[in-house]
Amino acid sequence: MTTSSFMAFLPELVLLSGALVLFVLTLGESQGRQARIAALLTALATVAAAALCLGQHAVLFSGAYRVDAFSQLLKLVFASGLAFILLLSGRLPDIRDQIKPEYFLFLTLSVSGLVMLVSCVDLITLVIALELSSYPLYLMVPMRREREGQRSQMESAIKYVMFGVAATGIMLFGLSYLFGLTGTTSLPLLIVRLQPVIHSPPAVVGLALAFCGLYYKLAVFPFHFWTPDVYQGASNETAGLIASLPKIGAVAVLVRFVSLSPSDNQVIALLLTGLAMASMFYGNLIALAQKDFKRLLGFSGIAHAGYAVVGFVSLSTAGYAAALYYIVGYMLMILACFVVICQVSRDGTNVAIAELAGLHRRSPLLALTLVVGVFGLAGIPPFVGFMGKLTLLTSALAQGHLALVIVAMINAAIAIYYYLRVVREAVFGDPAGNQPPIALDWPTRMLCALLIAAIVAFGVAPEPVIDALAASLGGLNLPL
Amino acid sequence: MAAIFFYLFAGLTLGSAALVVANRNTVNGALCLLLSLVGLAGLFVLLDAYLLAFVLLLVYAGAVVALFLFIIMLLDTQPAARKPFKPLTLAAAGLGGALLVMGVLSFLTRARLALAGPAETAVPSLKAYAERLFTTYLLPVQVVGFLLLGAMLGVVVLSKKLDSAEKAR
Numbered sequence: 001m002t003t004s005s006f007m008a009f010l011p012e013l014v015l016l017s018g019a020l021v022l023f024v025l026t027l028g029e030s031q032g033r034q035a036r037i038a039a040l041l042t043a044l045a046t047v048a049a050a051a052l053c054l055g056q057h058a059v060l061f062s063g064a065y066r067v068d069a070f071s072q073l074l075k076l077v078f079a080s081g082l083a084f085i086l087l088l089s090g091r092l093p094d095i096r097d098q099i100k101p102e103y104f105l106f107l108t109l110s111v112s113g114l115v116m117l118v119s120c121v122d123l124i125t126l127v128i129a130l131e132l133s134s135y136p137l138y139l140m141v142p143m144r145r146e147r148e149g150q151r152s153q154m155e156s157a158i159k160y161v162m163f164g165v166a167a168t169g170i171m172l173f174g175l176s177y178l179f180g181l182t183g184t185t186s187l188p189l190l191i192v193r194l195q196p197v198i199h200s201p202p203a204v205v206g207l208a209l210a211f212c213g214l215y216y217k218l219a220v221f222p223f224h225f226w227t228p229d230v231y232q233g234a235s236n237e238t239a240g241l242i243a244s245l246p247k248i249g250a251v252a253v254l255v256r257f258v259s260l261s262p263s264d265n266q267v268i269a270l271l272l273t274g275l276a277m278a279s280m281f282y283g284n285l286i287a288l289a290q291k292d293f294k295r296l297l298g299f300s301g302i303a304h305a306g307y308a309v310v311g312f313v314s315l316s317t318a319g320y321a322a323a324l325y326y327i328v329g330y331m332l333m334i335l336a337c338f339v340v341i342c343q344v345s346r347d348g349t350n351v352a353i354a355e356l357a358g359l360h361r362r363s364p365l366l367a368l369t370l371v372v373g374v375f376g377l378a379g380i381p382p383f384v385g386f387m388g389k390l391t392l393l394t395s396a397l398a399q400g401h402l403a404l405v406i407v408a409m410i411n412a413a414i415a416i417y418y419y420l421r422v423v424r425e426a427v428f429g430d431p432a433g434n435q436p437p438i439a440l441d442w443p444t445r446m447l448c449a450l451l452i453a454a455i456v457a458f459g460v461a462p463e464p465v466i467d468a469l470a471a472s473l474g475g476l477n478l479p480l
Numbered sequence: 481m482a483a484i485f486f487y488l489f490a491g492l493t494l495g496s497a498a499l500v501v502a503n504r505n506t507v508n509g510a511l512c513l514l515l516s517l518v519g520l521a522g523l524f525v526l527l528d529a530y531l532l533a534f535v536l537l538l539v540y541a542g543a544v545v546a547l548f549l550f551i552i553m554l555l556d557t558q559p560a561a562r563k564p565f566k567p568l569t570l571a572a573a574g575l576g577g578a579l580l581v582m583g584v585l586s587f588l589t590r591a592r593l594a595l596a597g598p599a600e601t602a603v604p605s606l607k608a609y610a611e612r613l614f615t616t617y618l619l620p621v622q623v624v625g626f627l628l629l630g631a632m633l634g635v636v637v638l639s640k641k642l643d644s645a646e647k648a649r
Contacts, residue, residue, distance in 0.1 A: 019626065026633060062616040102637050109630050116623065128620040132627050139634035201586055 008058035008067040011050045011075050015112040018042025022105040032092070032100030039104040040086045046079040046115075063186055064122035069472035071119040074252050077328055078118075081245045082111045084335050085237070087447040094144050094235035094348030103143060106136035107241065114249040123175050123185040126253065127168070130213065133249060134164055137242055144235040145348065156226070156233025163226045167216030174209025177202050191260055198260075204267050210257055217250035218305045219298075221278040231298035235348060239294055240338030243301055244331040251308055251327045255320045259476060263315040272313045273404050279306030280411040287418050293351045296418060297337055300377060303415060304330055310408055311392045319395035321470040326392055328465075329376070329384035329458055336373030336451045340366050343438055353422055358431030363438040369448045370426050376455050378419035379412050384458035391466060486526055493519030506557055510548045517541045531606055 006013075018038065025035045054076065058067040085107065095103050113133030120126035142157035179185055181203055182193035197203050216223040231239045261268045283303030290296035308330070311323025343366055344359070345351045360367040376383035389412060393405050440448075458465060496515035503509040517540050524533035565573075613621060 016626065023629065023633075061619045064616050065619055099637050099640075102633055105633065106630060109626060112626070113623075116619075122616065124617060125620050125623075128623050128627070132623050132630075135627055135634070136630050139630065139637065142638060201583075205583070 005058055005060055007053060008056040009060060010053050011046050011079065012112065012115055014045045014049045015042060015079075015108060015115060018045070019105060019108045019112060022101060022108055026101040026105055032097050035101035035104045036086065036090075039108055040083070042108060043079060043083040043086050047076070047083055050076040050079045061125070063188075064125045065116075065119050066121040067119055068476075070252075070476055073468060073472050074118040074248065074324075075115050077248060077331075078111055078115050078245060081248070081331055081335075082108070084447060084451070085241050085244070087443045088240055088335065088339055088342055089237035090342075090441060090443055092235070092237060092348075093346070094237075096143075096145060099143060103140060106140050110134075110136040110140075110241070111245060114245055117249045118252045121187040121256075123179065123187070123190075127172065127175070130217075130249075130253070131168070133246060134168075134217075137238075137246070138164065140238045140241070141230060141234040144233070144238070147349075152229075152233040153235075154233075156229040159226045160230045163216060163223065167213045167223055170209050171211075171213025174206045174212065177206030178210065181206065187256060187260075194260060195262075198262060198265065199267075204265075207257065207261060207268060208271055211254065214250045214254045214257070215275070215305075217246045218254070218308065219247075219279075219302050220305045220309055221275050221282055221302065224279065224282070224302045224305075227302055228295045228298035231294045231301075232292060232350060236294070236338065236342045236345060236350075239297075240335060240342070243297065243334045243338065247301075247305070247308075248324075248327050248331055251323055254312060255324065255473070256476070258312050258315065259320065261315065265315065269313055269315055269401075272309055273401065276306045276309040276313060276404065277407050279303060279309065280408060284411050284414045284418075288414070290418070291352050291354070293337075293341060293353050293356065293422070296353065296422070297334065300415065300418070301334070303411060304377070306411070307389060307392060307408060310396050310404060313401055313404060314395045314399040316395065316399060317470055317473050318398065319392075320473055321466055322388070322391040322395045324469050324473075325458075325462065325466050326388035329388045329455070332451055332454050332458065333373045333376040333383070333385055336369050336376070336448075336455065339444065339447055339451065340370040340373070343440065343444060346438075353425055354432075356422065356425045357429030358435065359426040359429075361431055361437070362435055363440060365440060365445065365448050366438060367426050369452060371423055372452050372455050374419045374422050376459070378416045380416075382456065382459045384455050384462070387459050387462040391462070482526060485522070489519045489522035489526065491519075492516070493523065504562070506552045507549065510545055510552060513548070514541050514545045517545070531609060 018041070021038050021042070022035055025031050025038060050072065053067075054072050055069075056067050056072055057069075059065070060067065086104075089107075092100060092103065110133050113129050113131070113136075117126065117129040117133060120129050138157065138161045141160055142153050144153040146153070175185075178190060178194070181197055182190050184190055184193065194203060212223060215221075216226075219227040230242060234242065258268070258272075280303050283299045283301070283306060287296050287299035287303065290299060308323045308327050311319040311321075311326065313319065340356075340359070341351050343363070344355060356370070359370065372383060376385035379385045379389045381387075389408070393408060396408075397405050493516050496512045496519065499512040500509050500516065503512055517536060521533040521536045521541075524530075524536065
């Protein structure tokens with residue numbers, strides 16, 4: 001390997017070496033603390049490596065792996081996301097001490113799968129990277145401690161695996177159509193060879209089926225069934241991971257796939273419109289009736305996946321950049337909510353919305369984090385959620401999808417009700433009985449401050465981010 | 481001659497695949513799956529894809545079906561009484577089947593397949609496969625290593641009796 005290709009592959013190498021160190025730690029007696037420090041150091045080193053390699057351009061492994069502005073930008077996002085999640089999972093009260101090193105190993109492996117996913121331009125490499133990001137998650141869900149009369153983690157793990165396997169199977173079936181039509185698994189070649197037949201039924205069916213594996217990761221309407229159960233059944237920290245990073249990976253790959261079809265493909269646009277509308281209505285309407293905070297976030301996640309798909313309907317670079325910007329903002333906002341969940345629940349149990357009552361007395365910083373996160377999700381300015389929705393709807397309107405924009409606006413209005421219910425409990429409610437104040441350790445304080453700052457900064461000054469994303473999308477499928 | 485073999489193998493594949501679904505004894509079902517895979521391997525041989533046929537027999541017939549049989553015998557399930565289908569299930573199955581038939585029909589009538597020619601590896605020799613495996617697909621091979629490491633550790637973690645170990649402390 002030459003020096004330049006070594007530099008281009010540096011973030012992945014750092015992450016995988018970290019995973020190997022964690023593997024060694026799993027071999028000894030329970031070393032949860034050391035494992036967390038090792039994972040955190042790996043995450044920080046990956047952030048540094050990804051920042052260092054931002055400008056890299058290379059094609060590795062005989063054209064199967066492409067390092068460009070798009071992939072490097074997202075690798076930085078994933079590395080920071082990993083650091084956030086490790087700061088979040090400090091005590092891990094719901095994971096037994098003996099298996100904490102394994103937990104951190106799976107976490108690191110899953111993120112390394114995502115990091116590789118965004119660089120893959122070969123269908124086989126892409127599917128393998130997608131699986132590397134999924135399998136550790138399947139394992140992390142049932143690692144939650146069993147309680148009296150609660151085995152929901154097993155049920156949700158089985159649901160997660162079954163839906164995941166089925167979605168991957170459907171995706172592979174669609175990819176086999178694309179391969180059969182073009183005789184290649186390399187995406188840049190596939191684009192060229194698919195152009196003459198792009199409007200024929202096999203190509204449309206192949207593309208539509210290939211999207212399915214990504215809909216599952218993103219929790220878009222017909223593949224959403226696992227979402228609320230897994231959020232509820234998995235431990236709080238695991239749910240925080242599942243809710244945030246894989247969705248960015250799914251949107252990134254969806255960008256690569258959707259850009260295979262030309263911007264005048266009405267069938268694909270119609271399909272995406274239908275899915276976006278169904279996801280938004282389904283998620284928002286059912287979220288209205290939820291009492292468990294994680295379950296509520298699960299249903300709201302389905303609705304937000306619908307918003308992200310709105311960006312793809314326009315089949316334009318502006319739309320893809322808006323979808324990426326939105327989902328990165330969503331990661332920050334959902335992590336802010338999960339920090340609060342993890343801290344409010346001292347022994348790792350699920351948190352009902354009523355338990356948030358009087359949070360402003362118990363911990364003002366947590367209450368502020370929650371308010372910023374939830375207002376962001378509701379789409380209230382000046383937070384990132386508002387700017388994200390605005391750019392998404394602008395891109396859809398530019399291509400004349402007026403009905404979709406109106407439906408999205410109606411849904412944003414519905415969603416405000418249940419988000420404000422959470423805020424009302426936290427800010428205006430009185431704590432039941434004499435709940436003790438919540439003491440925060442310094443990593444949590446730092447994480448809260450970082451998330452609040454990022455949500456506000458991304459919302460106030462979105463232009464540099466969107467411009468960087470749009471610029472990186474420009475050379476997405478061009479030959480290097 | 482080749483046509484006769486094609487229909488023979490295709491009949492074997494489809495017939496035993498139908499028996500997998502229809503059979504009420506799970507062991508017989510698994511063995512029918514084995515037969516179906518043999519038929520599929522025969523079809524691959526007819527297409528000159530000898531390596532693929534061999535790998536299919538080795539991995540699927542040899543390992544996967546053996547694993548199925550192992551689990552079935554471990555669980556020792558009795559064939560249960562046949563329950564009538566729910567109307568909703570029947571409606572969904574009917575709808576799905578109708579969609580499939582419509583899809584296949586539209587493929588037959590409307591699609592003009594401008595095939596881009598055969599796949600790049602025209603000669604599917606072992607050497608060509610190996611070369612691909614060590615160049616284009618080097619990364620997936622390495623990543624699968626990490627995947628298997630994770631899967632192995634996952635099995636250990638999930639099957640360990642952690643409660644008793646915790647109580648013993």
